[in-house]
Amino acid sequence: MILTDSESRACMAAWLRCSDEGAARTLVEAFYPFVASLIRRHVADTGCVEDLAQQTFARCFAKAAQWDASKPLEPWLARIAINQCRDHYRTRRVRPELRWSDLTEGEQEAMQATLTAAEPKADALNDESRSLMLRLLDTLSADDRMVLSLLHLDGKSTDAIATLTGWSRTLVKVRAFRARRKLRAAFEQLEASDS
Amino acid sequence: MNDTDQRLEQLAARARNATVPLTAEAPLGFATRAIASACSASDTSVLWTRFSLAALPVATVATAACLWWSAGAMSADAHDLAQVFIQTPLFP
Numbered sequence: 001m002i003l004t005d006s007e008s009r010a011c012m013a014a015w016l017r018c019s020d021e022g023a024a025r026t027l028v029e030a031f032y033p034f035v036a037s038l039i040r041r042h043v044a045d046t047g048c049v050e051d052l053a054q055q056t057f058a059r060c061f062a063k064a065a066q067w068d069a070s071k072p073l074e075p076w077l078a079r080i081a082i083n084q085c086r087d088h089y090r091t092r093r094v095r096p097e098l099r100w101s102d103l104t105e106g107e108q109e110a111m112q113a114t115l116t117a118a119e120p121k122a123d124a125l126n127d128e129s130r131s132l133m134l135r136l137l138d139t140l141s142a143d144d145r146m147v148l149s150l151l152h153l154d155g156k157s158t159d160a161i162a163t164l165t166g167w168s169r170t171l172v173k174v175r176a177f178r179a180r181r182k183l184r185a186a187f188e189q190l191e192a193s194d195s
Numbered sequence: 196m197n198d199t200d201q202r203l204e205q206l207a208a209r210a211r212n213a214t215v216p217l218t219a220e221a222p223l224g225f226a227t228r229a230i231a232s233a234c235s236a237s238d239t240s241v242l243w244t245r246f247s248l249a250a251l252p253v254a255t256v257a258t259a260a261c262l263w264w265s266a267g268a269m270s271a272d273a274h275d276l277a278q279v280f281i282q283t284p285l286f287p
Contacts, residue, residue, distance in 0.1 A: 061233030
């Protein structure tokens, strides 16, 4: 189901006016694919996607009064979803280091291809590369992980990340610079554990 | 850009091309759970607002009682001090 901007505004207004469950249900059904795919891109554990999506919608309805009705709903929902992902990673323990033996066969293959700068056949190693990248990002703190995930996996600009996270552009740049340094260290450590 | 940066860039480029499975629709009962969760969250905040409003008159009465009690003690102190001044001879 696809809703236009005015339809989603009308549903949010109905929810705000009288907690109209029908309107809320329409919004959930329309925006679930968008929210779920956004979360799936940033969270390695696919089992958490539904829980995080549910928390996102619950927060959206609970804080509906804070939504600026002059703007579309989608970016606001994306911001809530990104914050839920960040909170999810804040609660889990940061993995101190990643070793060669922790990788699956496919991830090892992706790492080998990266180290030898070999061009893999067609798109064969894309999924394994993504999985390896997410594993490397797991060695970082929640904020560092999120900024690099948005920058490198989503290909978002600094401005877009600043809007999504609520950070200033300078903070995004500084955080990305420091996070990249930590990611480089984790990558080199992984490379050294192979030899 | 050094070797490691280039490799990481290459890895990220491949990761960006990975296929993230798309979800067509919400699972059964998902909307109901999300709405119930939102209602319970807002119920808690309503409860806190009610509690705060109910506690306001009690806090006002307690503050007024404290002020009244401390004002009485202050006036007694001033009276005692004045007595000491009066009774103290200027040229012993």
